[in-house]
Amino acid sequence: MADNYRYWCGECGYHTPWLTESQGADAQMTHYIQRHPGIPPGGRVEFRQRPTGGGGCLGVVAALFLILLLASTCQHGSQSAPQIPPAVHLETR
16 A cells, blocks of 8 residues: 555654555554653554546646637638629620
8 A cells, every 4th residue: 555644642752754555553652651651652644645637627728728729710710801803704705
């Protein structure tokens, strides 16, 4: 298992480095024995969650950019289209 657990002391500001669950519990127990003898271990456990993907926001930004690009292209194209006069048919006899 990855090192995703950090144990915090309930008596002082000590915390373990990121460790496995069992390593963190052992380190917290060792800290309490050395620094707080006679007090049962307490505090809290922090769990580090790894980022998953992270492309969701990037996808939304890219889609919005493409929509704005398309909208500006369409608007620009309708304003700058050359005016072509109607064709004049000359009949030759």
